[in-house]
Amino acid sequence: MRNTLYILTFLLFVSCKTAQIKSELPIKNTITEYYESGEIKSVGAIDEFHKEFNNYRIGFWKEFYKNGILKASGNYKLDTYTQCCTGGICDGFYSYKFGEWNYYYDNGNLKANGTYKIGKKHKETSCEGGDEINFGFVTDSWVFYDKNGKKIIPTEKDISEIEKSSFIDEWDMGKD
Template identity: 75%
Template sequence: MRIIIYILTFLLFVSCKTTQTKLEFLEKNIATEYYDSGEIKSVGTIEDFHKEYNNYRIGFWREFYRDGMLKESGNYKLDTYTQCCTGGICDGFYSYKFGEWSYYHQNGKLKAKGKYSIGKKYIKTSCEGGDEINFGFVSDSWKFYDENGNEIKPTKNDIAEIEKTSILDEWNMTKK
């Protein structure tokens, strides 16, 4: 009887280990997302491993307005953060923007362009204490433009609008 208890205890500890996915070697697929009315919303690459349930963005992506005009373009990386799941510690996945991105007004003129400065940001998770993730911040080197193409000084709202779209977690990317 003691042997069975030891075996069950061992299995419990082994099953609580976090899985480590080698993010560098993920397979890629091209994905196209559509607005409810049928127009193309975005086009880019997703990683193959989780494609049945989530569209984790990796690599180059383009997003469009409903009228087909380019809204934004740039690259994503896939990363993980710590979650507490029913079986123990597990990984939560998210994609974050990095490198140079371009944003456009609906009339096609450049709205903002710059290279994300990657830093750490605290997020709440299902684990006590949350976790820190990689996050793309807008730096002073970014350039912002009005709808006529004239360079402007960005407001706090302009910067916040771009930064709030800097990450997409597994809940944002769940297939509907």
């Protein structure tokens, strides 16, 4: 009987799995970015862990025109892609837009509103063959407006402009 108890206790410990808990919300700080001329360019949260190298955007952000009018607002997530570094495989980081976003003209009128559909897109990297990244695509449910607030059918250029802005990687951080 005693051996059976030992065996059951042993099996209980062996069969238990440890779980690694991965946080979906990295520690973050709110920062304000400025144009060279001093006007507020954007306000939002950055990933605390990577702030010494790049300001990877996470959470809710507001972007502004130089005249102070809101340009865009919505949420970012942080993700990685595979890079080939001198020491071997390493992670490249990027922030991508997800969920509902609003875009505005420089006169303050709404330009576009919609929810990004997250899919995969090929990204050239320093590794042969590149990698697939999460990417926000514009869908038919997006609504576009002209500068006067009238609903319009978007052109390919309108859609491309919004999709092109849907991710920021470490190489984009220093660009204006």
